[in-house]
Structures are given as C-alpha cells and as structure tokens.
Amino acid sequence: MKGIFKKLLLSTALAVGTVSAFSLPSIAFAGSIDIQSVLQQERAWAGMQSKKLKVGDIEWAYSEGGQAGKPTLMLVHGLAGSRDNWNRLARYLTPYYHVIIPDLPGQGDSKVAADFDYSIPNMTEKLRRFAEAAKFENGLHVAGHSMGGAIALLYTAQYPVDTKSLFLIDSAGVFKSANTPYLKDPTTLRNMLVAKPGDLDRILKIATNLPPFIPKELKESQEKMMISQSANTSKLIEQLIVMAKVYTPDTFALAARSIDQPVLIAWGDKDQVINVEAAAELKGLLKNAQEPVILKGVGHMPIMEQEQLLVKPYMDFLNKVK
Template identity: 80%
Template sequence: MKRTFSKLFLTVALSLGTVAISSVSTNIMAAASIDIQSVLQQERVWAGLQTKRLKVGDIDWAYSEGGQVGKPTLILVHGLSGSRDNWNRFARNLTPYYHVVIPDLPGQGDSKAPADFEYSIPNITEKLRRFAEAGQFEKDAHIAGHSMGGAVALLYTAQYPIDTKSLFLIDSAGVFKSANTPYLKDPATLRNMVVAKPGDLDRLLNIATHLPPFIPKELKDSQEKMMISQSVNTSKLVEQLILMSKMYTPDSFAIATRVIDQPVLIAWGDKDQIINVEAATELKNLLKNAQAPIILKNVGHMPIMEQEQLLVQPYLEFLNKYK
C-alpha cells in the first residue's frame, strides 16, 4: 500500500541514490508547469534555511544555512545523487536550536565542480573540509551523514577529530562484514541506481523506500529530468563506490573506524534494501563511543524522509549531551 503525504511541503529523497522531490500546496500543484527550483526554495524557507554560495578553489558550493550563528554548528551531508534538500524536513526541527549548514556536495545539486573532478570519498571529504574552513564552520562542529554521506562524515570525523564534537550516521555506507544485500555483494548493481532515462526514478523509489510515496506527476517528471541531466556525475560517484569496495576490506574499514573517539549516534531503517540493518550493530561494535543503534520499524533506506520525526527527538537529546 502506498502512502499519500499531505503536508504543505514534503521532500521525498533517495540516497545512495537520493533525490529531492517536493509536494506543495494545492494552488502550486494546480499550475500548468512547475518550477521545481522555486518549490525547493520555498521549502528551504519553511525549514528556516537560506540559500548561499561559496567559491573555494575550483568548486562553486551551493549550501543552505539556518539557525543562529554562534550556536553549535551542525553540518549535514547528503548521499549519492542527492542534494541539501534531502535534509529540509529534518533540518526544520534543528534550526530553532542550532546553526545548521547543509552543502550540496561537488557536482551534486547546485554545486559546480570541474569536469575532471575526482569523485572519491577521500577527495570529497577533503573538499568538504576546505569548504568548512572557508565558511568558518569547522570549529566544534557536529557532523551527520546519510548513506554515502555517512561514509564522508565518518572519514571527516576520523581525519579532523579536534574540530569534530559528535557524529550521526544514518543508514551509512561502508565496507561491512554483515551487510549482504545485492548492492553490497555485487557493487556493480549500484549502477542500476543512476537515474539516466525516463522511468528510472520509479525504480529507484521502490528500492530506497519501504513504502514508496505518491508524488504528483508534474513534480516527478520535473525531478526526473533534473536527475537525468546530472547522471554523468552520478555515474562517476557510483564508479568510485565500486572501486572503494574493491580496494578496502571490512578489516581495513574497521581500522579507520576504530580511531574515532567522538560520541556517535547510529540510526537505521529495518527494511533497508541497500545496506541491510545488520550493519548498524557492526558499526556500533567498531566505534569506541557509540550508543545502541536506533532501529526504525518498517522504514527503508531513507529514514530522514520516511520517518524523520522518529529521529528528531533522539538526535536533539544526543546533541544536548555534547554541546
């Protein structure tokens, strides 16, 4: 059975295949054509976020920023083929209390990267650090990452421990012993998650969410066209993930993970078809200071969009301990 969402603004996102699709008020949906960028901008405002840009080296970063500067900073990292807008519904609950920064990663969303940009996790992590330094967001930051963004957030925390206060991993990518989905046993299947032609978005929704949402056709078509236009960069990211799975073993991944001393919160959907829920316990056992994972019932790979309200209170309580 499919769910119909009726909130004024709703972002449905897929990550390790993430996509931002917004459901809007009746008067907007009645329009003959939908300007999805305008819709997303309205959703950011609803979440207490402003759109900003920052040029750092050869990358032109687009990012959302909200909350009061001077309060503890949260940096939220989206997943493969996603954008900062994947976090809007979740961030709406954070901006009243924290300084929230959500970048579009290089070559994703509205951020621009050179044609020869290297889309490896280490390089993306290093560029994220340069972005944080340029924006003066790096000191005493709390990092959160979903899916591929979880791998970036984990590596960022390991490499910059002095400036990182806590880590939140949501259905995080990694190289696991316990994960046994087709997408990890045969990483080449990740190529099937690239939205490269009409119809691919429906297939991706069925993979990444447990109960695929109803989305108005005009919005779905508009978002699918946008994702098709970005499919070249998405494919480069996928190839880097496949390469990572060949270069690293669960043991080498464990070595990198065990150096993290920061407090860690882990959350997972128990119906995740991309990275199965057993990986949550494996991560917890690798990390020195991780709480018991939050396992969300009947939720797929996209907790921040499928059931974000179930994560808000635990995350706020976690953050309150480590301000």
C-alpha cells in the same frame, strides 16, 4: 496553492541516499509554478537560507540556518541527492542549532570542473576546505546519510580535534555483515542510476519501504533532472565501486576504530540498500557509539520517510555532547 505544493514536495521521499524532489531545476508546471521559488519557500519553512561560496575550483551551494553563535551541525547528503534531502529534519534543528547543509561537489547546485575527482577521500578533503572557508570547522557536529555517512565518518576520523560528534544514518561503508546485493556485488550500484525514463519508479521501490505518491508532473520533472545529472552520478557510483574494492572490512574498521567522539547510529529496518545488520557492526567498531536507533517499517531514506522518528534521539544525543 503554495501550501498544496509544499505538501507535495514534502511527500516526495526518493532514491538511494539519494534523490529529492527538492533538487529540481528551474522549471514550471501546474499553472506556471516556479520550482526554484518553491524550493526557496521550502528552505525558509525549514529555517534555512540558500547561499554560495567559491572555494578553489568548486562553487559550493549550501543552506544555512539557525543562529551562528549556537553549536554548528553539518549535514551531508547521499548519492545523487542534495542538501534539500535534509529539509524535513532541519526544520526541527534550526531553532536550537546553527545548521549547514552543503550540496556535495557535482550534486544539486554545487559546480565542479568536468575532471573533478569524485573519490570519497577527495570529497572529504574538499568538504573540509569548504568548512574552513566558511569558518565553522571548529567544534563541529557532523551527520551523514548513506554515502554521506561514509564521508562524515572519514571527516571525523581525519579531523578529530575539530569534530565533536558524529551521526550516521543508514551509512555506507565496507561491512562484513551487511547482506545486500549492493554491497556483496558493488557493481549492482550501477543499477541505481536514473539514466532513462522509468528508472525513477524502479529505484523508488528499492530505496523506500512504501514508495510515496508523486504527482505526474513532479515525477517527470524530477526524472528529467536526474537524467541530466546522470554523468556525474555515474562517476560517483564508480568511485563507490572502487572504494569497495580497495578497502576491506578490516581497513574500513581501522578508520572507524580511530574515532573517539560520541556517535549516534540510526537505521531503517527495511533498508534494501544497506541492510540493518550494518548498524550493530558499526557500533562494535566505534568506541563511543550509543545503542543504534532502529526504525521500524522504514527503508533507506529515514531523513525523508520518517524524519520525526530521528528528532528526539538526535536532540537528546546533542544535549549530552555539547
């Protein structure tokens, strides 16, 4: 039974940078299966343990795996996602690296005050305070997916002495070339919110190239959880809209051009949220970026759609920059 539910969870690749069956609340279904117990089993399968740390007014929930003496990777999830979006990739990394995956403030299990500032600069600064409190800020390898990519890029630009490398996967940003409605008209991001029944199916068709099969009970539970978190997700979306208005491609380029660290870029060629042209634009901005890894037939969620295609390029990249 455990193996069946593990496979069901593993098959659930969801939303815009975004959503995971792994961030389900503590509910039971299909014979009183405890979802939190399944999540813990999934993290253990990936070589991770669930931890908490209070830093200022944020109660951080995060996963940690691998040996503390090895190089540290910090993986940053996207909009409306959770640390568990990374589990499928993390299981390949924990045998060789010290891996930290936080739930961003107000997402997953990380708790914040009702008036928390969800702007990208503030999220980045709070992530730095978390890294300092957990004492892994030095010699850090940072990776980010979607909105997490924008945070990872800004983190690397702001803390260059302590950051050794950057990995960007279908990364958010303010681009000239990315020709998708979600960047041309940022208010369309509001349509990515799961606020009522039926929204999840609609978003799956946008965020993944081949929407996965999800058992009815699991999908309903996931959708209910996302609806319950829609207020926080809405605040994040509004901040992304503000970012697109405040920052131009030229000002975004200034931050990117300030980064000297080695950078790996990966993109799904069927990404409907931030299209693949952005990968080449990012490479042109970053001084030390490798040729982007373009994943054929993959949508906006490579870390859950085809994570195995990311493993060798990332491991090879890390071996070069240790």
